[in-house]
Amino acid sequence: MNTLPFFPSPKQLGWLKAAIFVLALLPFVRMVWLTAAGQLVEPLEFITRGTGDWTLYFLCITLAVTPLRRLSKWNWLIRLRRMLGLFVFFYAALHFTTFLWFDHFFDVAEMWADVLKRPFITVGFIAFVPLIALAATSSNAMVRRLGGKRWQYLHRLVYVIAPLAILHFWWMKAGKHNFAQPILFGLIVALLLGIRVYWRYVKSTAGKPA
Numbered sequence: 446m447n448t449l450p451f452f453p454s455p456k457q458l459g460w461l462k463a464a465i466f467v468l469a470l471l472p473f474v475r476m477v478w479l480t481a482a483g484q485l486v487e488p489l490e491f492i493t494r495g496t497g498d499w500t501l502y503f504l505c506i507t508l509a510v511t512p513l514r515r516l517s518k519w520n521w522l523i524r525l526r527r528m529l530g531l532f533v534f535f536y537a538a539l540h541f542t543t544f545l546w547f548d549h550f551f552d553v554a555e556m557w558a559d560v561l562k563r564p565f566i567t568v569g570f571i572a573f574v575p576l577i578a579l580a581a582t583s584s585n586a587m588v589r590r591l592g593g594k595r596w597q598y599l600h601r602l603v604y605v606i607a608p609l610a611i612l613h614f615w616w617m618k619a620g621k622h623n624f625a626q627p628i629l630f631g632l633i634v635a636l637l638l639g640i641r642v643y644w645r646y647v648k649s650t651a652g653k654p655a
């Protein structure tokens with residue numbers, strides 16, 4: 446397959462990373478700005494939903510890095526993955542914090558009861574917990590400490606997190622009989638995970654007699 450030759454220098458990659466960092470913060474800045482300016486009719490709902498949406502968008506963007514890298518042969522894309530993954534955690538942590546703050550005023554016992562009472566929130570919470578482990582082990586020092594293989598196994602938790610995130614979204618929207626977006630994101634996540642499973646299958650069967 447023909448690919449576009451694009452190999453940024455270390456300096457260009459540094460600028461690209463800085464630009465992505467600023468762009469990734471824009472949704473957060475916009476949420477804070479609109480809330481502070483008093484321009485929102487339902488600020489709490491806007492922030493809870495906005496942070497949930499951006500968690501899902503960054504999850505999809507992060508999952509797209511490896512397939513894009515393999516298909517384009519732009520190996521440098523991998524250098525962006527950690528930052529993008531940390532933005533998944535950033536927006537998920539904000540999403541959780543807004544829930545704990547605005548819905549329960551930091552009453553952890555009351556929040557916990559709500560998490561257990563509403564299944565879509567239970568699922569969101571179960572998706573969030575392993576995300577903490579992935580963020581906590583994202584540094585080079587942690588890769589060295591765990592060892593490459595163990596680190597890779599741990600980070601395969603994303604195969605659990607992503608479907609749970611879709612289920613959380615689906616369940617929430619099901620209450621409103623609004624399935625268009627969960628179906629769209631479900632298909633995107635299925636494609637991004639499915640292509641990895643397919644490549645692993647091809648690799649494991651390569652060279653075996655038919």
Ligand code: HEM
Pocket residue numbers: 490493494495496497498500501504537540541544560566569570571572573576606610613614617
């Ligand atoms: C990987 C983790 C998570 C993802 C990807 C995620 C994603 C989402 C998305 C996309 C929405 C819908 C936004 C919309 O309507 O446009 C949402 C709503 C919501 N999520 Fe999450 N979420 C996650 C974790 C959590 C956690 C940990 C909690 C709380 C314990 C939570 C509580 C909620 C609540 C309360 C809503 C809003 C429901 C409403 O406004 O009626 N989520 N989430």
